[in-house]
Amino acid sequence: MKKNYKKLLLAFTFLLVLPLTLLASCGKDSGHTVKIGIMGGDTRVWKAVQQRVKKEGVDLQLVQFTDYSQPNNALTNKEVDINAFQNYAFQDNWNTAHHTKIVAIGKTIFSPLTLYSKKVSSLKDLKDGASVAVANDVTNEARGLKLLASAGLIKLKNTSLPTPSDITENKKHLKIVPLDAAQTPRALADEDAAVVNGNFALDSNLSSKDILFKEPTNKASIPYINIISANKSDANNKYYKKVVKAYQTQATKDLLKKLYKGENIPAWDINFNK
Incomplete structure (x- = not known):
């Protein structure tokens, strides 16, 4: 009887602990890889973002392209998850010409032509x-x-x-x-x-x-604000939002100022309508 009682007690304890273990496992973010398509050879800002977002469980992988026709094709074909190279005007024209549904999920910089x-x-x-x-x-x-x-x-x-x-x-x-x-x-x-x-x-x-x-930087600049983009179906992806949040920081502002001395202007909290 004592042996049977002990077995029942162990089984009951296991059944109580199992849901709590599963709940803790589900609640813990074990990490996720995000591939971002970018242009140009200077990756210093994105490498800094890469390190910040890693603390949020995101392994941000930088995929570099050499011309403007590549990053959106890669996004549509799921070769990258998001990209950061274009402005609103370019994205709108691309969607019209290629019948795609690419949307902005966050602002980055305004880079004067x-x-x-x-x-x-x-x-x-x-x-x-x-x-x-x-x-x-x-x-x-x-x-x-x-x-x-x-x-x-x-x-x-x-x-x-x-x-x-x-x-x-x-x-x-x-x-x-x-x-x-x-x-x-x-x-x-x-x-x-x-x-x-x-x-x-x-x-x-x-x-x-x-x-x-x-x-000049004014209201007419708004269509040319650079953005982080995703396919419309992925616009609310929590990992992609973490990348946006990791970019839109004071640390990024400071680094942009240090590296580019006003050539790349942080655009996510600036009023261009003045």
Whole structure:
């Protein structure tokens, strides 16, 4: 009888402990791998985020790409889980053109577009017929042309995505040279000037002394705020949200200021409507 009693007592104790063990196991976050697609060779900010989010149970793996057509294809094909390279305007245009459902899950930076030259030192020195390289993808070409208009070099039709055919005034008879965005820094050796995206300017170590004009930061900048993106079906993934939270910190702000000295502006808590 005593042996049977002991067996029953052990069995009863096991049944009581098992649910508590399972509950504790379910409540504990054992970690998760997240692959993020990024552009460019400078990963210092993302490596810092990688270390912070690791404490939250996320193994953040950085997957680097070399041109703007790759990260969204990789996202759609589930080769990466999220990406961080594009702005709202680029994402909207991509979704329309490729019938995808990619959404923003967090803001990162605003990187002003800049007109550089190694041949002249000011806008007024651009000669008649000067050649200016701009990125050839729809969004960045439009943004580059708007930059030239802001600089007073051309005038454009009132359209959201202007192309060279929408130039209505070109007093200097500038020759617009569309190139792959990654090639625009190299074009400075041949062209009189080039409109270069921030990530490619940083990768190419372009000097601030070669700047002719920089994109202003105001309400018109909002479509060009860079974002972390995911497929719509994954927009509420808790691990992806942890990555966003780990990025949007004072530590990231401090590092951006230290590394880029105002070239990459933290955008998640700035009022651009001023």
